Amino acid sequence: MPDLLTHTLLNAALPVGTLKPRHLACFVVGGVLPDLASRVPGLFIARFLQPLIPEGGPDIDWLIMGHEFLHVPLGVALLAALLGAALPRFLLSGLGRWQIAGLLLAGAAVHLGVDVMQEHLRPSYRYLFPVSMRPCELGWFGAEASLTWWPWLIPATVASLAVSRWRWRQNDARPGGEAETGA
């Protein structure tokens, strides 16, 4: 995976004024969702839970590997639908549940799209699961290349957010805009 910072900046920069603030927030969260849902639990289990298991105890390697399911399109779609349905009403911020699920999924699709462009010593993104276990990788750049990119993404993100802010203000100033309707 490129680092979380690159995914955050990229998803914040891509919409360039086409999304309203709350929609953009959901889209950006979607951009980090696959890593937060798959890598973080996997690393937590490997680092903190696995060392507690004594030699000869139950093997939980499959559980660590299994979290990769939350980094494939099917798993991400199920997770986005679940989050959209499970959020308590006070956290919806005026958005529809399907809208939230759709925006999370769109953000996650960008994430998976960027990840598939990487190259590893052994390819590991099994995006076709459960149809196939064959890993997919385009091999256009290394897994650590993103660390040299994010300084360039910051001005792009700032510019994109400036355009978005200008459009939000225009929209608010228009009769029937968001500020008036309170939507």
Added chain:
Amino acid sequence: MRPRTRRLILLICPLLLAAGITAMGRTRDAAEVSLKECVRDAAACAGAELFIGYARVKRVDGRAVFTRSWMGDLQLDPWPATSPLPSPGGHVSVLGSHGGGRRVVPTEARHHPLRRRKELTGLTMLALWLLAGAGWVVHAWRRRGA
């Protein structure tokens, strides 16, 4: 989203996610040979290719590289002549074969000089995301009460 659809999603999605995680984990576990299996039964992984990802180099002794990965301590020995020897504190990934015990004979190796930076960036971002999430929940809760 209709209440009935919502209830259905809340019931079905966790089950499908659990089934997916189990299926992915079991399938990968059965298809891939891990060093742990080799340590338990060397014959079971004879001739199989081992992948050791992002292991941290603890020390280098001649062409033997001693590392720590999520599979525990391991010895990468002899380090392939085609790749420069890593330094302690660095991160490496290798493809190789089992060399007995916790020893792996690498055939192909890769250095990850930016790994530590990537981990730090990831941890910082994770902390920021958690803070932002907590802030959002508190803000929404207060607004709800207002």
